[in-house]
Amino acid sequence: MKNVAVIFGGASPEYGVSLESAYAVIRNLDREKYRPLMIGISKQGKWFYFTGDISKIQKDTWCNAADCIPAVLSPDRTEHKLLVLREEGTEKSREEIPVDVVFPVLHGRNGEDGTVQGLVELAGIPLAGCGTLASALCMDKDRAHRLAELSGVRVPKAIVLGSSREKERAEAFAEEVGYPLFVKPVKAGSSYGVTRVEAEEKLIPAINLAFQYDNRVILEENIEGFEVGCAVLGKDRLITGEVDEIELSGVFFDFTEKYTLKTSQIHVPARITAKKAEEIKETAKKIYRALDCSGFARVDLFFTPKGEIVFNEVNTIPGFTEHSRYPGMMKAAGYTFGEILDLIIGQAVEG
DSSP: OEEEEEEEEOSSTTHHHHHHHHHHHHHHSOTTTEEEEEEEEOTTOOEEEEOSOTHHHHTTOOOSTTTEEEEEEOOOTTTOEEEEEEEETTEEEEEEEEOSEEEEOOOSTTTTSSHHHHHHHHHTOOBSSOOHHHHHHHHOHHHHHHHHHHTTOBOOOEEEESSTTOHHHHHHHHHHHOSSEEEEESSOOTTTTOEEEOSGGGHHHHHHHHTTTOSOEEEEEOOSSEEEEEEEEESSSEEEOOOEEEEOSSSOOOHHHHHHOSSOEEESSOSSOHHHHHHHHHHHHHHHHHTTOOEEEEEEEEEOTTSOEEEEEEESSOOOSTTSHHHHHHHHTTOOHHHHHHHHHHHHHHO
């Protein structure tokens, strides 16, 4: 039986999303093959070994004195250990638990951006999912777009602002591409700080909002059509799920719609021809390789009325609840939730 360290929570605006995903991952791990070591990171960035009921993760009541003990991953490459730091009265002790593979289920900054991946790689422990470089690149919308474009994939016209004082440059770009356009933090997920700007008077407030989430902001032209996604799994031999399609009732797939589908719908498979679906899968694999992805990732693209495929972004740790898009696309391709986890962990251990 392998010890799988599932890391959840994190000092990120997407802390709550991580809890939902981690709960589903832990619940679906095959207990005959894997023993989950639950490592929770608080909103303040403190690491704990969690030993309580997994329902407390979903309810966000996990971080309590009865169920949590301070813990760290040993950076010593010869150990592959979780160091549990117990303290009873004036006595302190250290328990060492072997770790066979680390499965970060973290979304956004300080978890999906290469930081935790770097720690795991430093420790020499097999990592389930994308490595440090891919995680950092995919979190950076600007650099991800540049590399995708170099690989021959169309990307939206865009500029990056390094300061909210670059008003004239932003206005000139808006005049060039026209409204609506999108204003986004360069490094953020779950649509935090993202605004679809419909008119000139909304541009500067949108830029100011985006700068609350990152020190660089990207302005992108609006791409007509709808968004499609492709689940990709693997390293050398890639598996793809069925392409999905987001049907919007409004104009923007924002945070609320992503996690409640209050007025939107996800169609799996997407309502497109088999030929176009195959083209989207091949494009997704091309982007996945260009950004050095491995393990698993969800590649999001736009599909225009003319049938063009335009890159949007890559999520290296996409939502992983039983109702999330990634498992949904893989399920449509014939894989159960447990089988997906088995494939991800298996390839990490095999190297």
